[in-house]
Structure formats: C-alpha cells, structure tokens
Amino acid sequence: MKRMNLPAPFDAARALAMAQETLSIEAQAVSAMALRIGDSFAEAVASMLACQGRVVVMGMGKSGHIGRKIAATLASTGTPAMFVHPAEASHGDLGMITPADVVLGISNSGESEELNAILPLIKRMGVPLIALTGRTDSTLARHALAVLDSSVDKEACPHNLAPTASTTAQLAMGDALAVALLDARGFKADDFARSHPGGALGRKLLTHVSDVMRSGADLPRVGPSASLMELMGVISAKGLGMSAVVDADDRVLGVFTDGDLRRLIEKTGSSADLRSLCASDVMHANPRTVVADALAVEAAGVMEASRITSVLVVDAAGRLIGALNTNDLMRSKVI
Incomplete structure (x- = not known):
C-alpha cells in the first residue's frame, strides 16, 4: 500500500505572515494602478455614458468571474450591463451583442484565445471595445478604443502563478468605472434602492x-x-x-x-x-x-x-x- 505524503504541521505564524503579505501586495497593486488613471479611463467612461444599449462584459477564467461581478455592479448602479461568455459567443451568443452596445473585454494577458477570436467580429459590427488588461501592448489592447491598464508587478501567489493581485486590480478598476459612471449619471441613493427593493437599503428608502x-x-x-x-x-x-x-x-x-x-x-x-x-x-x-x-x-x-x-x-x-x-x-x- 502506497503511503500518503502528509502535510507539515500547521504553522499559524506563517499563515498570518502570508495573509499580511498577500494583503500588502494587493493593496500596493491597487495603489499603483490609481496613479495610471488618465485620459483612456475618461474615454471609457464617456463611451459607456453614450451607450444606447448595454455594457457587455466578457472574460475567460478568473477574468470571467471578475467580469460577472463588474457587470452586476454596473447594472445595480445605473449602467445597464450583462456578462457574455466569450466561448459561448463564438457559438451563437454573439447575437446578444448589438451595435448599440459597448464591450468591456477583460484579460490579464490580453491574449485570451476565446476573447480575441471574436474581436474582429465586434469591430465589424462597429461596437466600441474597452480593454481591461495587464498588457497594454496585447492583441486585446490593440483592438480597443480605450485601454484600462490593470498590470501588477507580481501576483500575491508565492509562485507568481495564481491570479490574485491581478484579479484584485481588475475588480478595483471595475468599481472605479461603476462609481465614475454613477456620479456622471447623477445616480442617487433612492435610485439604488429601486434596484434593490428586497435589501435593507431598499426597505429604508422605499417604505413610507x-x-x-x-x-x-x-x-x-x-x-x-x-x-x-x-x-x-x-x-x-x-x-x-x-x-x-x-x-x-x-x-x-x-x-x-x-x-x-x-x-x-x-x-x-x-x-x-x-x-x-x-x-x-x-x-x-x-x-x-x-x-x-x-x-x-x-x-x-x-x-x-x-x-x-x-x-x-x-x-x-x-x-x-x-x-x-x-x-x-x-x-x-x-x-
């Protein structure tokens, strides 16, 4: 019978140190990204404000999970949005995108095959593309009207492999977009309540x-x-x-x-x-x-x-x- 390799005894001090380092790395990544906000961000916000349809958020893997959250945040703060999976878009779901929409493509590398495969079709439809990527020289960035730089120096993962700091940066950039848009729209607390009638805030602001x-x-x-x-x-x-x-x-x-x-x-x-x-x-x-x-x-x-x-x-x-x-x-x- 093959003997299992048991993990080393749990080291509580090391676990705490790893947690602190992770939070520090991710906080630094977000802080550094704030310094890079510029004209491209303003152009992205202006394009989404002018959108007559929906902001269609797309991303694969972990970027896809972040994309779903960004779409939900946009929708709940006054910017109609939805998430479309890039792989499904190649098999019929591309029909969900209309010329009145804006696409927000998310990829840390900017080289996601499933996403990049549909970029020419998006461009042919005349749909504005906003890229949220860690590489401003990537294929995704080259196709985009505006590029949101979410690059990080390193991941919080000790092997620099698992998307950690990069996904935190993407999420923070999505929140920055949502907040800038709700401010530009004059979105108020009672507007938020109407989008959340079942929540505590909705009850407070809608119950007379x-x-x-x-x-x-x-x-x-x-x-x-x-x-x-x-x-x-x-x-x-x-x-x-x-x-x-x-x-x-x-x-x-x-x-x-x-x-x-x-x-x-x-x-x-x-x-x-x-x-x-x-x-x-x-x-x-x-x-x-x-x-x-x-x-x-x-x-x-x-x-x-x-x-x-x-x-x-x-x-x-x-x-x-x-x-x-x-x-x-x-x-x-x-x-």
Whole structure:
C-alpha cells in the first residue's frame, strides 16, 4: 500500500505572515494602478455614458468571474450591463451583442484565445471595445478604443502563478468605472434602492409611513372629555401603548401613553381619585407627528430624537389618519 505524503504541521505564524503579505501586495497593486488613471479611463467612461444599449462584459477564467461581478455592479448602479461568455459567443451568443452596445473585454494577458477570436467580429459590427488588461501592448489592447491598464508587478501567489493581485486590480478598476459612471449619471441613493427593493437599503428608502401605519378601526383615539378610565381602556384595546386625543373633526389635540399613567400615579400618589380626571387634563398637548408620505425611516428618526416609541400620523389639516410604533417599524424591517 502506497503511503500518503502528509502535510507539515500547521504553522499559524506563517499563515498570518502570508495573509499580511498577500494583503500588502494587493493593496500596493491597487495603489499603483490609481496613479495610471488618465485620459483612456475618461474615454471609457464617456463611451459607456453614450451607450444606447448595454455594457457587455466578457472574460475567460478568473477574468470571467471578475467580469460577472463588474457587470452586476454596473447594472445595480445605473449602467445597464450583462456578462457574455466569450466561448459561448463564438457559438451563437454573439447575437446578444448589438451595435448599440459597448464591450468591456477583460484579460490579464490580453491574449485570451476565446476573447480575441471574436474581436474582429465586434469591430465589424462597429461596437466600441474597452480593454481591461495587464498588457497594454496585447492583441486585446490593440483592438480597443480605450485601454484600462490593470498590470501588477507580481501576483500575491508565492509562485507568481495564481491570479490574485491581478484579479484584485481588475475588480478595483471595475468599481472605479461603476462609481465614475454613477456620479456622471447623477445616480442617487433612492435610485439604488429601486434596484434593490428586497435589501435593507431598499426597505429604508422605499417604505413610507403609509405602508406601515395603523389606520381606521385600529387607531386609538378619544375625545377631550373622555374619562381617564375610558382613555386607558382604549390604550389597552388598541395595543399601541398610547392614545390620541382629538376634537370633533379628528384634529389632534394631544396624546397620552401608558408611561404617562405611571408618572401620573407617582406624582399624585395612590390615594388620589383619578376617576375624576378626563383626557384633556392628562394629555400632552402638541405631540410629535409625521405625515403619511414621509419615509418610515424618518418616522423612526422622530421617535428616536424625541425618545418616544410611537408617533401619530396626520394629514395637512392636522387630522389624525394613522399611528405607528417601533414594533411596526421592526416588523417591516425598517429598523
């Protein structure tokens, strides 16, 4: 039976040293690349801005994996983009590219056979080509309208073989393109949210007070002449920990919370006859309110700033139309 060669005992100190060296090499590669940004980068951004179709990102192997991420980042930041595999393009997928598109070709060597094989066809279609490559004298670079230099001095791999620093440089250059493009387009946070409706940012920027507030029969409200007992009954029944006090036209006069009741008892003493009090005697006048079309995250900010756990929602005339508390915001994942 052939004996297996077992690895040497694990050296934790060496592992840490290798990790630190890797990060240092890759950080230096990105920093050096920043110094080479120039007119060609601006030309690439201008070409993508002028694109009436999509930015078609292409790359083989590890460059292909980076290309998929770059395409996704572009698409989520306002620049329509998609990834097309160069090998598949030679077998029919080239039809996915139209004259209205721009192609971003990624290859560290610039000599990827599958990618270079379709360069003449791309040129014949009149599609602008942007090259993202580590060799500015490569075949890919020679065919390109603009060349983005992602060359690195060495890979982080101790054998200088595995794509490490070079793919980090490609990824960083892709991010630089995306950020420059979103800035040029005036792409804002709410635009980003519309592209990410299922994410936390999307919920914060797309969820309005009207989406999460309680309304109608679920609203706790009493008139100013309601007794304290009636007031507490409404608070208990509606489960918001408070009740609005409104006039005959539903305009908000004040608010009373279960916390206010505890403080009232502490102030007056247990011997006081609270049954003689009415809502107008105990309410807080001019409470904090929000409007229905405000963002739910703004309502959360009002509650946090005022150190309250619920807030009333009013219309332009100050009439009560809703209410919400922190539990409502947590259920909707706004906070």
